[in-house]
Amino acid sequence: MQEVRVFAPATVANVAVGFDILGFAIQRPGDEIVARRSTEFTGVRITTITGTGDKVLPLEVERNTAGTAALRLLEHLGLQDSVGIELEVHKRMPFGSGLGSSAASAAGAAVAVNTLLGSPLTREAILYFTVLGEEVADGSFHADNVAPCLVGGITLIRSNESLDIQHLPVPANLHVAVVHPEIEILTRDARAVLSDTVPLKTAIHQLGSLGSFVAALYTNDLPLLGRSLRDYIIEPQRKQLITGFDEVQQAALERGALGCSISGAGPSMFALCDSGYLAQAVGQAMQAAFQQRGVESQLYVSPINQQGVQILSEIS
Amino acid sequence: MQEVRVFAPATVANVAVGFDILGFAIQRPGDEIVARRSTEFTGVRITTITGTGDKVLPLEVERNTAGTAALRLLEHLGLQDSVGIELEVHKRMPFGSGLGSSAASAAGAAVAVNTLLGSPLTREAILYFTVLGEEVADGSFHADNVAPCLVGGITLIRSNESLDIQHLPVPANLHVAVVHPEIEILTRDARAVLSDTVPLKTAIHQLGSLGSFVAALYTNDLPLLGRSLRDYIIEPQRKQLITGFDEVQQAALERGALGCSISGAGPSMFALCDSGYLAQAVGQAMQAAFQQRGVESQLYVSPINQQGVQILSEIS
Structure with missing residues (x-):
């Protein structure tokens, strides 16, 4: 070759x-x-x-x-x-x-x-x-x-x-909207805001959510996936780095996303949805919420x- | 009635x-x-x-x-x-x-x-x-x-x-040996030895193990279940309350248990095994290890x- x-x-x-x-x-x-x-x-x-x-x-x-x-x-x-x-x-x-x-x-x-x-x-x-x-x-x-x-x-x-x-396993209808806002965060800064300890109660909540998320994938239980898709540890510490985070997350959930949080170290945000059509609509709602805070963004919609x-x- | x-x-x-x-x-x-x-x-x-x-x-x-x-x-x-x-x-x-x-x-x-x-x-x-x-x-x-x-x-x-x-889901051959040693631990004491925070790295290890344990149950992958069955958070803090813990755990693993740790708040210890025969043998090895430290115990062997x-x- x-x-x-x-x-x-x-x-x-x-x-x-x-x-x-x-x-x-x-x-x-x-x-x-x-x-x-x-x-x-x-x-x-x-x-x-x-x-x-x-x-x-x-x-x-x-x-x-x-x-x-x-x-x-x-x-x-x-x-x-x-x-x-x-x-x-x-x-x-x-x-x-x-x-x-x-x-x-x-x-x-x-x-x-x-x-x-x-x-x-x-x-x-x-x-x-x-x-x-x-x-x-x-x-x-x-x-x-x-x-x-x-x-x-x-x-x-x-x-x-x-x-x-x-x-x-990947549930058949699972789609994702990923919105990349024009905000700059360096990975090392995203790590620097994180405490090096977690309250035990928070760790327990996160364990319950992760376990249930994995179970939801195996059982194709998208409502459970939605209830599980919560970040108790990282999101509360990192969301301050993303202008408009709360409004964008709320827009995604109100439009019908199963869950919405930070992609990697951010600033991109993702929302999981139970159809491609919905992922498109959710992504546009997220973009509109960023726009209201004066932040331009790119939207990517796709299946896994x-x-x-x-x-x-x-x-x- | x-x-x-x-x-x-x-x-x-x-x-x-x-x-x-x-x-x-x-x-x-x-x-x-x-x-x-x-x-x-x-x-x-x-x-x-x-x-x-x-x-x-x-x-x-x-x-x-x-x-x-x-x-x-x-x-x-x-x-x-x-x-x-x-x-x-x-x-x-x-x-x-x-x-x-x-x-x-x-x-x-x-x-x-x-x-x-x-x-x-x-x-x-x-x-x-x-x-x-x-x-x-x-x-x-x-x-x-x-x-x-x-x-x-x-x-x-x-x-x-x-x-x-x-x-x-419960893998078909999964059996458990539970050994109750004659040691007294009050639940409130078992809680008192626990730190109310967890290092972030430890929480990450535990999340990886819990997720893999759940995946192992759905895929009937007992080797993965064995690799996953690790307590990074609680066991290191509580095992001091159980005379002979390290020796009993080692005896269980050497005899072929998939994993061995503390049952609830202790002092009982459990070992998961891939057959009833093995669970019996593992349980006896655990009892012998307790006995060597002068601790009498009861053994219970059963499927889930x-x-x-x-x-x-x-x-x-």
């Missing part, structure tokens, strides 16, 4: 009930990554990064999520001194949006490189290298964005340390993406 | 992963409760309490879990001034054992009275009165023992406040009790 082009989808992590351990993939937006063989060097080089607007992402492989994921995978296969790979990274989604931008680049690069090399590893097996890639961007080792980006669906992480991942990273083209 | 006699089973609450929100029922031990109509008074009277050994339980209805559950139920039906009910409470299990003794008396009384009155309410509908009964004993409103005692199986509580209860409170006899 000479060249592979992939699409790596955006993801919603935390999902209200599962801080750092739960995430799902959506259809759009996402990044495109191209991996191409080169005979002029060995190892990984990033040749092109597009779509970053007025921001700059590092071309240096060890400082770039896509580059690091690709290089760690190449090293694992023992090919770093015999194979040369050029990467193109085409950002098609905002960073710092809470939509797993760095995870998408890392997962896309790992799948593109693995495919370029004839797919020696399964997607589950490349998860580790993808997490190492994302770690470059946010400094912590967690898979709640990369796992659903890589394999699609709704993923639950028993342990980030051992990357013990479960694929949860069950595919994960998608191979767009291969050149032999 | 003139008289109803019921058996109310012991229960294992918390189950390592779900403090205050998870519990299951076992086959034995349990309490027997008799409810009998009387024409000599109206309301509820407790005529007999047996099996308390050298301890004393209050005969006064408002201070007794069984009496309170029965009276609240009678009041809900508007019959407290027209119907008289005598209760006999036959304790067949130790109190302060972590096996839901007070919950069993409350659930047994509520079912016996409801049955005596021609079963006007479902078991789900009498849960509230049963929780009110147990509250008399331990001062807090929670259903993690009474819910599985009442309806059997493994129950998950989204919210103790609203008593939103889910019945989780899927029936809950059982009606033993009815006299019309």
Whole structure:
């Protein structure tokens, strides 16, 4: 294989009930990554990064999520001194949006490189290298964005340390509205507002909600899913960073969303709904609520993406 | 109906992963409760309490879990001034054992009275009165023992406040060894050793474990159940109250248990196993480990009790 082009989808992590351990993939937006063989060097080089607007992402492989994921995978296969790979990274989604931008680049690069090399590893097996890639961007080792980006669906992480991942069932009609407001939050700032302790009573509420959310997915019980979709731990601390949070959440719930909370570290917000039609209407209500506070936003409506990273083209 | 006699089973609450929100029922031990109509008074009277050994339980209805559950139920039906009910409470299990003794008396009384009155309410509908009964004993409103005692199986509580209860599936081969050591812990002491905050990282680990435990029950994945059955929050704080805890847990795991932790507030310990044969062997290994520390114990081995409170006899 000479060249592979992939699409790596955006993801919603935390999902209200599962801080750092739960995430799902959506259809759009996402990044495109191209991996191409080169005979002029060995190892990984990033040749092109597009779509970053007025921001700059590092071309240096060890400082770039896509580059690091690709290089760690190449090293694992023992090919770093015999194979040369050029990467193109085409950002098609905002960073710092809470939509797993760095995870998408890392997962896309790992799948593109693995495919370029004839797919020696399964997607589950490349998860580790993808997490190492994302770690470059946010400094912590967690898979709640990369796992659903890589394999699609709704993923639950028993342990980030051992990357013990479960694929949860996706109710047929479940759709999501994701609204990205034009507010800037850095992931590290979003982490800084969090207390490092949780009241025991709050932890108990969150455990009950997470357990019931998982049960709701297995039993296709969307009313239970709605009653369960509550963030007692993180949302009360982080919502102050999002202008209009309360009004947007209220607009989503009044329009009929099952639940609405912060996507990842924010500022994007997601709402789960029991139909695509409703998700569209809920998303528009959320946008209108942001607008009333003077905040412009983009809306993405989709079912849960069950595919994960998608191979767009291969050149032999 | 003139008289109803019921058996109310012991229960294992918390189950390592779900403090205050998870519990299951076992086959034995349990309490027997008799409810009998009387024409000599109206309301509820407790005529007999047996099996308390050298301890004393209050005969006064408002201070007794069984009496309170029965009276609240009678009041809900508007019959407290027209119907008289005598209760006999036959304790067949130790109190302060972590096996839901007070919950069993409350659930047994509520079912016996409801049955005596021609079963006007479902078991789900009498849960509230049963929780009110147990509250008399331990001062807090929670259903993690009474819910599985009442309806059997493994129950998950989204919210103790609203008593939103889910019945989780029970893997066919799942058996439990419960060992009750002759150590005394009062529920209020077991609560007093607990910090009222949890480190955020610990809460995340517990969320991952609880979610995976629930997923394991739905997918019949006993290895995952084993990997998930970890108590990061409560066990490290409470195990000091149980002489030999570490050795007993190690003995259970080495003999092949899926997991082993504290039953309820202790001192009883439970181990989940993938066969009845193994549960017997694991239980004996746990007893031997207690014995090595000079602690005598009783062993109960059973599948998960899927029936809950059982009606033993009815006299019309």
